[in-house]
Amino acid sequence: MKRIEVVAAIICRNNKYFACQRGYGEFKDFWEFPGGKIEPGESREEALKREIREELDLSICLDSFLTTVEYDYPNFHLTMHCFLCSIDSQDPIIKEHENARWLLKEQLHSVQWLPADIKVVETLRGSV
């Protein structure tokens, strides 16, 4: 099976987490953490900073590693490394998604996450 390796940013500010809604492709309308595929030669950190710059016109600070999710989609195996990230007072500008929201921990279940993200959301909800 095809494998893809992705990095995702769990951006937290004022106790809220930044969730994005995909605007195209096979997962259109599902919610995800911003990020994307690691390109050849990139470190995880470089890939994540690049993706967030491209998707949200934002500079992030990677604060800590949260978890790596392994998930089998019908057409590929996903490995997704998730990092807790912070930003300064800048606001994200949505360049590639159709919608985005800041969600409190207890609101994380209010959107329809991509299947691979359910475990990440559970991890977040269980964390202090």
Ligand SMILES: Nc1nc2c([nH]c(=O)n2[C@H]2C[C@H](O)[C@@H](COP(=O)(O)OP(=O)(O)OP(=O)(O)O)O2)c(=O)[nH]1
């Ligand atoms: N960025 C991101 N991708 C996720 C999450 N959960 C999840 O299953 N994925 C999957 C969806 C995509 O198949 C893949 C991310 O790749 P990507 O963001 O480059 O998406 P894409 O294939 O639409 O991009 P592209 O090749 O068209 O540029 O990982 C998540 O929380 N964030």
